Each structure stands twice: as structure tokens, then as C-alpha cells.
Amino acid sequence: MAEYTLYGFAQSGNSYRAALMLNLVGADWEPRFVDFFAGETRSAEYRENVNEMGEAPVLAFGDTKISQSGVILDFLAEKFGKFRWESEDERREILRWLLFDNQKCAGYMGPLRFLRTILKAGETDVVQFLHGRMTQSQEVLDKHLTGRDWIVGNRPTIADISMTGYFYWPEEVGYDLAAYPGIAAWLDRVKTLPGWEHPYEILPGHPLPEKA
Numbered sequence: 429m430a431e432y433t434l435y436g437f438a439q440s441g442n443s444y445r446a447a448l449m450l451n452l453v454g455a456d457w458e459p460r461f462v463d464f465f466a467g468e469t470r471s472a473e474y475r476e477n478v479n480e481m482g483e484a485p486v487l488a489f490g491d492t493k494i495s496q497s498g499v500i501l502d503f504l505a506e507k508f509g510k511f512r513w514e515s516e517d518e519r520r521e522i523l524r525w526l527l528f529d530n531q532k533c534a535g536y537m538g539p540l541r542f543l544r545t546i547l548k549a550g551e552t553d554v555v556q557f558l559h560g561r562m563t564q565s566q567e568v569l570d571k572h573l574t575g576r577d578w579i580v581g582n583r584p585t586i587a588d589i590s591m592t593g594y595f596y597w598p599e600e601v602g603y604d605l606a607a608y609p610g611i612a613a614w615l616d617r618v619k620t621l622p623g624w625e626h627p628y629e630i631l632p633g634h635p636l637p638e639k640a
């Protein structure tokens with residue numbers, strides 16, 4: 429049995445960040461497929477034994493289970509001494525981007541991708557609203573990444589690993605990567621890190637069965 433087990437699934441950008449980090453730090457880990465589309469995260473069993481918040485990802489090791497991808501990244505950065513901060517100021521700066529990502533990048537891109545590609549909801553008012561909010565956040569990130577290689581400091585940190593969450597699915601989320609040259613170049617840089625894999629390669633569950 430591997431040292432770390434990651435509860436997650438291939439379509440989950442939130443799970444992807446944690447899986448990518450485990451790969452990049454060279455952890456001994458294995459995935460535990462969460463059958464999100466069959467309602468597993470909503471089951472009493474999952475909430476009682478895996479995560480009371482009813483979410484993936486969850487990182488399990490020994491008797492410990494950690495949820496919230498930002499906390500998992502923070503834990504692994506400290507544990508492996510990689511992709512971490514070098515000062516308390518830098519730690520806060522990383523945290524600032526993790527929170528921005530969770531709320532305003534993944535927080536809009538995840539539901540948008542779900543509505544457009546998985547539910548095939550069409551361009552409803554809700555979809556248009558989320559698209560507008562996402563665009564504002566992407567403009568912020570693109571401006572930040574123009575003229576710099578990484579989100580915080582001059583090397584990759586967990587801020588970068590977190591932010592990649594939903595960015596490798598431009599067609600599924602429905603955004604034009606070419607409109608954001610700073611983001612596009614940064615995504616290519618992240619891809620060069622040894623251990624990088626696309627979200628559909630790193631976790632089980634892709635492709636979705638016909639009737640997901």
C-alpha cells in the first residue's frame with residue numbers, strides 16, 4: 429500500500445492540484461477513485477468516514493485525513509520541502525493567491541465547466557454570469573503573469589500548482605487560451621516540471637460513461 433492515498437477523480441480540478449503536487453514532489457501515492465457522478469460525496473458513508481464537507485480531494489495517510497486542496501498543498505510543501513515559501517511574507521503571498529484561486533478562478537471555472545460540458549445546460553443567464561466573473565479573474569491572473577514566470581517569487585510554488593486546477597481544459601470550461609498570453613506561457617512552463625501530467629492522465633475516471 430502506498431504511503432499516501434488521494435481521494436479524487438479525473439474531472440475534478442480541485443483533486444488535480446493535489447495529485448499534481450504528489451507527482452511533482454515524488455511522493456509514494458495512489459489514487460482512490462471517488463464516484464462523484466454517482467453521488468458518492470453526498471453519501472452518509474462518505475461524509476462520516478472520509479470528509480464531513482462532502483468534497484474531494486481528501487489526502488489520507490496513517491490515521492489522518494486532510495481535505496481542502498489548499499491545505500493539502502500547504503501540508504505537502506512543508507512535508508517535502510518543495511514548492512514552498514522561503515519567508516513568512518512569501519507564505520502569506522502564496523495564501524493570498526490560493527484563496528483568490530479557490531474563490532475566483534476554480535470557484536467559477538469548475539461550475540462553468542460542469543454546466544457547459546457535463547450538464548450541457550446551454551448558454552443560460554447563470555452560465556453567462558459565471559463566464560463574466562471568470563473572465564475578470566483571468567484578466568487579473570494574465571496581467572500578473574505578464575513579465576514574470578511564476579505566480580509568487582521567481583520559482584514554482586504551490587500557488588502555481590493550485591492555480592492550474594481548471595486551466596488545462598479551455599474547451600470544456602469554454603475560454604480562449606489565446607486571449608491570455610501570460611497564462612498560456614505559464615501553463616507551458618508548468619508542463620515542463622518533471623512529473624507533470626494532464627488531469628485526465630493523473631486520476632481515474634476519464635472518459636465519463638455515456639450516462640454520467
Ligand SMILES: N[C@@H](CCC(=O)N[C@@H](CS)C(=O)NCC(=O)O)C(=O)O
Binds near residue numbers: 440442482483496530
Ligand atoms: N475548496 C475545495 C473545493 C472542493 C470541491 O468543491 N470539490 C468538488 C469536486 S471538484 C466536490 O467534491 N464537490 C461535491 C459537492 O459540492 O457536493 C478544495 O479546494 O478542495
